[in-house]
Amino acid sequence: MSKRVCERCNTGAAILRLISVKENTEKVEYLCANCARAEGVEIVVGGKEAAQVSGSGETEEVEKGSREDSVMCPSCRLTFARFKERYRLGCAECFDAFRPLLIPLLKKVHGAERHRGKRFARLADEDITSGTPRGTWMLELLKRRLQAAVEREEFEEAARLRDRIEAISKESNVERTAE
Amino acid sequence: MTLDALVRQTPMWLDGSGAYADVIVSSRVRLARNLRHIPFSSQNKTADEERVVDEVLSAAQHVRDLNQSTYFDMKQLEEHDRQLLVERHLISPALALRGGNGGVMVDQDERLSVMVNEEDHLRLQALTAGFEPQAAWQMLDKVDTELCGRLDIAYDADLGYLTACPTNVGTGLRASILIHLPGLVLVQTVDQVLNGIAQVGLTVRGFYGEGTEVVGSLFQISNQITLGKSEPEILETLERVVRQIIDFEYSARQTLLRDARAQIEDKIWRSLGILANARVLSGQEFMNLASAVRLGVSTGVLKDPSLVLLNELLVRVQPSHIQRMAGSRLDSDQRDQNRAEYVRERFASASTTSRQTRG
């Protein structure tokens, strides 16, 4: 009898059958220990990992209720329940916190679970600030914020903004004379 | 560039050039990007939004294609003027509604724009005239490399670019083609032709975007899938399908002009007559009449007006543009009168010019 392979990672041996009930439809998946743990399922099979367990007849059935709903992103504190309501992630770290829950969803939406497009590449440090900075928006924006801070009598904030404005004006003056 | 200057100019993406200009108005490509260390819009606070603006604008000052552009701060704009930017396809309705610390960078000829603090921290967009999604992508790819390369972008080796909505994860790319299909609408096969589109991962929307009804036989066709395919692959699928739709449209137009020439010509000329003479014109009526005139121009039934003029009117006769040109608040009856007057003037001056050039 050949071993069943985990349906999530396609590498680990499937040790349990996970039945999740969502919106009255039942979804059945065979998962390895790692992927099951990522789903929030605790595995206790006679004190040892049931690596030798194979085939559907011997797998554990786990009813997964609303446990996934309480999974929370440690960074922005969005819960998976709240995500399901609004269908919007809260920050980059949500993808790590919810990854096992998100993968099936992404598969459904895109028919894929792996990025094959452009790779993000950060420019070299010396290139990031290369060239003459142009554009006056930053100055305008900071001046508006300064004015608002003064009006709100937030003088510490105002002082901080004044410093930034000065630094930026100086920088662009230097660049201009250098040209 | 001020809003008044913006209102007066014709954006480059409406200049009637590019491939298949007789069917395709424009091609648009956008990319969704986020900063890694700042919460996305649904979870962030004012201070977070300000940091996003700071970081993006500071980085953009070093990007050649962006640092001559204008930054429109949503907070500084009245609702009508935010709406005006929506009408020019420079910002999304969502950003206009959201206000807050959002804004948009717009380059001189309105080909590139970068929305800040929309649903994602960054939404970069490139617009071109005609059927040129590859050209739009190349332009945007370069700006993305230059701008986002200076930022700490939320990117995952497996999932690609991380976005607020799962439907944008991966490439973050949405390409859409604004296509005019009066032939298919008239022979009543448009539903049939567009129905199969979902199966290849594409969607169809109306001119005004998501959830809007189709007016003036204008449709937007865009990709739905962003994960698991490269950007060129996504564009190729879109191009392949759109090319088929273009062929269907051409043959529908041929059929119409062969089997019902008199009726079609009548419809086109009457539409031109109304546009050139009406005293009251609603937005909806304009769209439908202009659609017939556009069909006339692209099939050679009419010599003028030009496609450029029709394209330009598409943007200029929308409510916030009418309002801005009037310089005062107008109710919808008054807007319909101003719209009619503006269209009449433009048609009159266009036909004088063409009579003169013809000698």
Ligand SMILES: [Zn+2]
């Ligand atoms: Zn697994």
Ligand SMILES: [Zn+2]
């Ligand atoms: Zn989070």
